[in-house]
Amino acid sequence: MTFYQxxxxxxxLAFIILVVLGSLITIRAxxxxxxxxxxxxxxxxVAGIYFYLGSMFLTLMQxxxxxxxxxxxxxxxIMVGYTPTEVAEKSIKDWRNxxxxxxxxxxxxxxxxxxxxxxxxxxxxxxxxxxxxxxxxHEFLYTYCLAFELISVILLIxxxxxxxxxxxxxxxxxxxxxxxxxxxxxxxxxxxxxx
Amino acid sequence: xxxxHLSTYLIIxxxxxxxxxxxxxxxxxxxxxxxxxxxxxxGAGVNFMAFNRFLAxxxxxxxxxxxxxxxxxxxxxxxxxSFILAxxxxxxxxxxxxxxxxxx
Numbered sequence: 001m002t003f004y005q006x007x008x009x010x011x012x013l014a015f016i017i018l019v020v021l022g023s024l025i026t027i028r029a030x031x032x033x034x035x036x037x038x039x040x041x042x043x044x045x046v047a048g049i050y051f052y053l054g055s056m057f058l059t060l061m062q063x064x065x066x067x068x069x070x071x072x073x074x075x076x077x078i079m080v081g082y083t084p085t086e087v088a089e090k091s092i093k094d095w096r097n098x099x100x101x102x103x104x105x106x107x108x109x110x111x112x113x114x115x116x117x118x119x120x121x122x123x124x125x126x127x128x129x130x131x132x133x134x135x136x137x138h139e140f141l142y143t144y145c146l147a148f149e150l151i152s153v154i155l156l157i158x159x160x161x162x163x164x165x166x167x168x169x170x171x172x173x174x175x176x177x178x179x180x181x182x183x184x185x186x187x188x189x190x191x192x193x194x195x
Numbered sequence: 196x197x198x199x200h201l202s203t204y205l206i207i208x209x210x211x212x213x214x215x216x217x218x219x220x221x222x223x224x225x226x227x228x229x230x231x232x233x234x235x236x237x238g239a240g241v242n243f244m245a246f247n248r249f250l251a252x253x254x255x256x257x258x259x260x261x262x263x264x265x266x267x268x269x270x271x272x273x274x275x276x277s278f279i280l281a282x283x284x285x286x287x288x289x290x291x292x293x294x295x296x297x298x299x
Contacts, residue, residue, distance in 0.1 A: 001196070012198040019207060023214035023234060032226050039230045042211070046237050049207060052198050053244040055258050065265050070233065070272045077276040078226055080283075101220035105213040112212070116205045124252045131254050139255040147259075151266040158270035162277035168284065 012052055018045030032078050040071045057133040204245035211238030225279045225289045229272065236268045 001009075022042025029035045047062040128135075140148050197203045211234050218231030240261045247257020279289055286294050 005196075009196065009198060016207060020210065023211060026230055026234060027214050027218035027221070032224060035222075035227055035230050039233060042234065043237060046211070046241060049204065049241060050244055050261075053204065053248045054254070055244065058244065058258055058261055061262065061265060065269060066233070066237075070269060073272050073276050074226060074230065077279050080280060097221045097223075101217045104220060105217040108216060109209060109213045112209045113206070116202055116209065121201055121250060123250055128253050131258075136255050136258050139253075139259055144259050147263065151263055155266055155270050158274050162273040165274075166277040166280045168281070 011048070015045045015048030015052070018042070018048065020045075033075070036071055036074045036078065039074075040067050043067050043071070054131040056131075057136060201245055201249040204241060204248075208238045208242040208245065211235070211241060223290055223292075225275070225282065225291060228291070229275045229279075232275075233268060233272070236264055240264050 019042050022038050022040070022045055025038025026035050026042060029038055043062065043066040047059045047067070050062055051059040215231045215233075215235030215238065218234065219228055222228050222231060243257045243260050243264070247254055247261075251257055282294055283289055288294070
């Protein structure tokens, strides 16, 4: 192994550690903001892994779309819908939830691990090794044109629907909800009647 | 040379999947569950890219599917965040246990 190869392997290990640490922060953090920041760390690690899998374009898209857009949307959701960061301890429920979570996660991990390690993967004999964005764009606009257009329509519908839902129904406009009411709604104790 | 083996990437994908499942079950808020869903979707993306790199005859297919997953995830995140806002406005809580009008 040459010098450069060992540097590459070290970087790959660093990306794996980013993924693992980020996921652990995501699932173990008590505060919601830390949860989302852990997700951002894990997604950065996944972006690095995409780079090692040969796709520069997807690396950039991962950082742009996931870290740059989706995490921001989630932080926005946290800041608008304020919630107490420390949820009141519900000891019995909590214990049962943790047990179920560990059980299902360990079972799934062992089953899939056995499948991965026992299968004999057969690589293709020869093929096109063109990972460039040019080839990707050709595939998008020729072979997968219909799916590409459908995705854009889905995104459009989702965003329009999200705006309508967040505004409080199709009949309402943003002007109908006074600012004081919004703030009062946020500050109100649970159980009181809604405005 | 662990970066040249298919199994390494598959195990990373499996780890993301089980982290997502674990978080989905034990998180006590809708936003935590949404975050865990993103982890699961990323595990799927890593899997597709790994098979694309090592086994697929045409290396564009896996990238196309991974980009579709990203698009779906973006749409899903936008929808779910607006759901959370609507639920919060009605119930003043984002705890899934408190939103129990249907007695599920």
